[in-house]
Amino acid sequence: MTQTKAPREQSAQQRAADVREGAEQWMLAYRLMLRIRFFEEQVNDLYRTARMPGLAHLYSGEEAVAVGVCQALRPDDYITSTHRGHGHCLAKGASIDRMFAELLGKEPGYCRGKGGSMHIADQETGNLGANAIVGGSAGIATGAAFSSKMLGTGQVAVCFFGDGALGQGVLYEVMNMASLWKLPILYVCENNLYNEYTHNAETTAGSMLARAQAFNIEAEEIDGQDVRLVYATAQRLVERARRGDGPGFLLANTYRFHGHHVGDIQRTYYRSKEEEEYWKAERDPITILGNWLLEEHVADAAQLERIRSEAQEEVTAGVEFGLNAPFPEISEVTEHVYA
């Protein structure tokens, strides 16, 4: 499960062309990944300083998956997300300030403070919502793809979920339907090796890829730390789905740098410090892309540093906005139960 494919071999010419063509996109990817990283570090800080109610599940380390996949999407394409959803929201275009407001239970939050970290939804960016039920959005995403097909809108739906969601039967139920009806959907399994505090070797028999292939779904396993590879593969599967050639399944191997949630500090009983260090040092998707940008002379160190500080500023401004925002009126508690 842990082997990952290297980016395909390319001719030097081809590569130079790709670099030129992709330069703007990869610079944006770099910015988006940093935005997510700084956002999450700020969330962690809010938790540690007891300024945020409840918990949150940080996406740091997995940024290339959300960003690479969402770069392959149209603005009106749909995504569904998970308990570890901040990265997906941001990659699909959510604004930092309204996200912080939501995490803090404030009125200008995406859900007026009613959803919180695990339920951010934003229909303007096609985000049908994070979901606190593992595998809980598989049906929703498949239904969105169904709508797209029925209404002929050409939209694709992306369903993000973790390796743990492979334990949920409903995923197989809807993958079967998506395949039967050739729905325009991409199932993205973010394999970060763990279901909470349990390694997936203990919970997941056989082959993850084969679980989708059994339903005749086009499936690929890739290194989820390489945003360019994620993008290229997602692009192929998304366009295939959009053309009506049926659903795809993308198994992206990745890693979460923090604990399962912000409060998960003692982790050595389920994963080693060495493993964590290895991923942070060698497999950080931001470093990987940054190095590539430098090597290919797409950007110089100063440019990257500028992006870094801009992203940091955006996050700082966003959290200020959230902290200063008002709570909803108490009377809102009984609003929005029914439409």
Add this chain to the structure above:
Amino acid sequence: MTQTKAPREQSAQQRAADVREGAEQWMLAYRLMLRIRFFEEQVNDLYRTARMPGLAHLYSGEEAVAVGVCQALRPDDYITSTHRGHGHCLAKGASIDRMFAELLGKEPGYCRGKGGSMHIADQETGNLGANAIVGGSAGIATGAAFSSKMLGTGQVAVCFFGDGALGQGVLYEVMNMASLWKLPILYVCENNLYNEYTHNAETTAGSMLARAQAFNIEAEEIDGQDVRLVYATAQRLVERARRGDGPGFLLANTYRFHGHHVGDIQRTYYRSKEEEEYWKAERDPITILGNWLLEEHVADAAQLERIRSEAQEEVTAGVEFGLNAPFPEISEVTEHVYA
């Protein structure tokens, strides 16, 4: 999905040895299949003459699956069954009279009349119960296999289900666990082409076998009308499971001769008369075994005829027993809610 493997090629010598060795078993298989056939014809008659409450799902045509698999089991091995469960019960050793009593809601029935056709259970023959929820017994069978492993009893559990149950997510959840923990279980998918009134080509994407293989489960697809092949394959998978080498999945291609249930008379909108005639004329498991017994001189026509009439007599006696049996006392309605 519909191709079936031919019995493996054998040398003439090997075959002769097999015949001698198997003679008694195949004669018994013939008797058991006839018993099921006549039982089901009698049930149909009870329905048509309005002597049976409710409905029933007949197993006629599929006898080789239950009989072949159960011949590979120890008496204390477990089975779980389905809404189409009479064949499984009888093959595992249930008595005809108590089954009729149950179908008629009578006190000497296996469940004192409380279960009826869809819930016959008989722990003395290891039958953990038919189940009216499609896929509903997958968890139970897997749990029985788990007990066997925990208690070290060497028992194997067989989970019978129809092709329609491949739509139920819980099946994938428990197959994953069975594989992870190498539980002694055999999943038997009786693929009779239909989910009620819908062909499984409309409901089932990809490969049925691959759905088990994805979990690293040893899977085989066979002609379910050949009881000897069913036995041989089940035997191999059951003994493998019993040894602790992990679960098996047997995809048995078969056909139900009657409607989905006794009341399903008009069937041409979902399957053709020709298809039905083909299976009855060419693929009747009882005829197939009967012909083989004659060809191999295991039995002559008179012997087979004797078995036929004995089986018919058993069924006739059984239905008489059921019809004459008393209903349970009305006070029983509140008994057995709690143990």
Add this chain to the structure above:
Amino acid sequence: MSTPSVVSSQSSQAGTGQMREVTLGQAIRETLAEELRRDPTVFIMGEDVAEAGTPFKVLSGLVEEFGPQRIIDSPISEAGISGLGVGAAMTGMRPIIDIMFGDFIGLAMDQIVNQAAKVHYMSGGKLRVPLVIRTTLGATRRTAAQHSQSLHAWVSHIPGLKVALPSTPYDAKGLLKTAIRDDNPVIFFEDKMMYQLKGQVPDDDYTIPFGVADVKRAGTDITLVATSSMVQIALAAAEQLAELDISAEVVDPRTTTPLDKETLIASAQKTSRAIVIDEGYERYGVTAELAAVIADGAFYYLDAPVKRLGAMDVPVPFSPVLEDQTVPTAEAVTQLAKTLCGRV
């Protein structure tokens, strides 16, 4: 069971056109056909809904008119189709999901309760789930414990869901139209044994608002609150009671959520006695809520405790002699009403 229902509110809500006699099953079918014609975003998905028209044959003919793109046979995946319905509802469609037997909603409870019911609220009012889940309830069909339950109490309990239980062809049609046009998830329970029940429906398009109880028969001595399958039982009991000079008022809430508390309470205040009858298990069932609401709201008017008749608290047995014990009968209602009215 053949007592004709007195649909008192009918004339007030119906259009001005002709009335026709149809069965409850027909009423459902023609409502679906009318809504499928009216709104191209409506579709039906479920097991054996197309050519087979469901095992109850309620949907027969729809696939011929609307085609297999809109009347969709699904795999046997109750959770999956419910989840797909939620997502489709959030993105512009109005799905009608068919769950063959109400007993199977256990398979879909997570999708119904954690997804459908909560999406609107959790998103701060932005996303909507105009989803209808049609399913069945009711026993006495000799189909035993896993095909005979009336589990509407579960969903009635969940904020964000609406729950409708028609008891006549007229109500079935008007409530189902409302359900389909509603922007919220609605669970619609049909009594399997009532599909052949006949009644008048208007030719004109009409809807019945949710949360409006219907007085199926007016009376002065005792209130019989009854739902779904139990309405005909209550009406039959009212007939029997009339012969004993006890005037029973039969009130059908029609939707458990929202609940028309006012009408229930007003009736009990007027009659000073009430029995609540429902085919769900009695304990922690719908009778509990309705009885508690009435006992509270009519406290100072009641001459006797509010009594409840639900299904017996046992898994439904197969044997007819046993099964028949488990469901409230007109005789049982009559007997209890007599006792409450001091006529032992």
Add this chain to the structure above:
Amino acid sequence: MSTPSVVSSQSSQAGTGQMREVTLGQAIRETLAEELRRDPTVFIMGEDVAEAGTPFKVLSGLVEEFGPQRIIDSPISEAGISGLGVGAAMTGMRPIIDIMFGDFIGLAMDQIVNQAAKVHYMSGGKLRVPLVIRTTLGATRRTAAQHSQSLHAWVSHIPGLKVALPSTPYDAKGLLKTAIRDDNPVIFFEDKMMYQLKGQVPDDDYTIPFGVADVKRAGTDITLVATSSMVQIALAAAEQLAELDISAEVVDPRTTTPLDKETLIASAQKTSRAIVIDEGYERYGVTAELAAVIADGAFYYLDAPVKRLGAMDVPVPFSPVLEDQTVPTAEAVTQLAKTLCGRV
């Protein structure tokens, strides 16, 4: 919330040994350890139950003593592990299945309700399902709508299931022992917010029979029937009421099914007033059944209608300012009790 509970029935049921102070979480853990030691057929299965000891850390240390063969980390498959538990229970084991959040039982409802609850009855009394499903309830943890529900009304509704809701360490231990030794499926709900609550438990082995309510505090003016998380709220309200010279009796049913109707009714008959408090959604929830039972059984003794306080009928919101509105508070109970006692 820190009011110490007055466990009146404790001495009568406890052994003769010493008492110790433990938290509710510790009480659960040591009960499980004792039963795992006593009976080799007991095992625990669930998500992150082994080395992690669950996210609530309630099971910490068990895998070290009993090994991964008996404390089993499962895939994230609530339906699958529940189904496996049913089958294992039918064949000689006594499984304890851990469903992390009560909100997730929707995923397992079919297994719990159509399988576990019915096997014994459907088999005419032959097969048994000695299964315990441990899960949680309760809000105010800032975990929003899908992690904050108290869904015990659903399972309380189903014949064949037993449902226990401990409110003190003493009750948790005695009820859990009974659950594990019971030959029926028992759903055991623990309040997530109460794991740190301290109380006395005896050193000796003891069990608390199901269906026996406990008077947590005796009183004469009003009965407060409260379950699980709401018992401490009721006790706090009783303290506040005492200062106003209103003597409140706090009764904890401890199991909703079976229900000790007699004790509830007798208390209300004595005090002539009752409020039922439970953290499930109010509509069609546990408060409805309890209120209906009391309103019926104490009808001729009541001076005021039986009142109910459940969770607000809204999906639980994330924002603390909103979430705190949704759960009954001691102040709300006190206020309502004052009104009922005519002290406005």
